[in-house]
Amino acid sequence: MYYVAHRLFAAHDRLLAARLARLLAAKTGPEQVFLPFCDTDEEDLVAEVKGQRLFELDRERLGRLTAMIAVLHGPSLDDGVCMEMGYAHALGVPIVAVTTDFQTYSFDEDGPRFEFPDLLVQTVITDLVRVPRLGTDPGSGDMADSRYAVFADRNDRQLGQALETAVDRMLAHCLPRPTAPALPVGGASLAFVEQSPYTPIVGALTALVQKAGWATEESSRFTAHNSLEAARTDLVRSQAAGLLVTDVSGPETPPGAALLIGAAAARGARVIAYYPRTVLTHASGREPNWRNLMIQYAAEARFANPECLVDWLRR
Structure with missing residues (x-):
């Protein structure tokens, strides 16, 4: 099961995740991909305690993980995505993070730069796909009269490059998963x-x-x-x-x-x-x-x- 972990509270976030899931499904088969919100039918799901039921459905998929792609952007990382990353890390499956964020972070002006403000996130990632710059200018005459169309196209190219690279990297990290040993409770x-x-x-x-x-x-x-x-x-x-x-x-x-x-x-x-x-x-x-x-x-x-x-x- 390939799990797409993403922020899902706004349409543009869900659209980005759906685009990623389609690319992944084209290479693995749709039955191998889990996309939260979409595959739990969140908008139309009816349950006595809906939030708890959604948690149970997501956790059941997390228990069958082969690998995870986590979409991370901005200084305020989605807490649901981070929780899912921690779950995946404890199970020992690869986590590929993908971001188009152009910012990096440091703890003093001359210190080392990091991709995320909490280094615990950086610690559990198997691979990071970071595409911080806009795509190249399409140079299309059809867009010459609109700088906004050109800007939109360059963002679209940036996203496309990031998502395609993330899918390829994740599949490269996926090896047959042995039976997981019992995890220590502590x-x-x-x-x-x-x-x-x-x-x-x-x-x-x-x-x-x-x-x-x-x-x-x-x-x-x-x-x-x-x-x-x-x-x-x-x-x-x-x-x-x-x-x-x-x-x-x-x-x-x-x-x-x-x-x-x-x-x-x-x-x-x-x-x-x-x-x-x-x-x-x-x-x-x-x-x-x-x-x-x-x-x-x-x-x-x-x-x-x-x-x-x-x-x-x-x-």
Whole structure:
């Protein structure tokens, strides 16, 4: 099963993903491709708890992965896509990321440049297809009277190059998948605490978890001198824990937190979310969601205040 992970809340994002899925299906057969929203019939699906049902359908496909193509663009990476990437990484399948973003990121003016603002994302990717520049000028006389038509065509060429390259790269990485060994759930008394990149008080969430009597490891990449090496360490340490405690605050769940939630869900580790300020999202036929449904239903519990978090952990 080839899984196309993409942001799906706007028509232009779904259109881009559909274009990618068509290219992939032409080389593998449509029955081998899973395109969320399209293949779960999301707009017309009727279910008693629709968001939860969509989560179940997506997770069932994630469990049969051969490879994943993840569409990533902009500094705010989609939290559902990041969760799916974490799930795929935990299963050991290749992940090809494709982006046409022309920006790169660094943590100081003279530091190394990275393709994504959270290096945990960079750490789990098998291959990256980055096409940051517009396609060549078509030079068509039919378009000479409209600079907007030329601009649209150059963007279209850029997208076409990126998607075709991503499909070819993903197929090159796909080898017969051996039977996957049982994934380690992690230590039952050890919690990995994923701090928020938006919260300046380092260690506050960890202190709450320790107050409840848990041994802890915590993320370090947001304050480390070598952020890339720290991201690799965070990933390894998180896999040793039986419980993930993560701050999911922000406009969306932070990319690294979403990724770790996906990896924990694939391993069967427990996930709890700390979310002090809840903003609900609403969609036709769905129950209100307090985060992306891939985050909401992977988490066992959510807490908005420290006291409830500590009480729950002490149970």
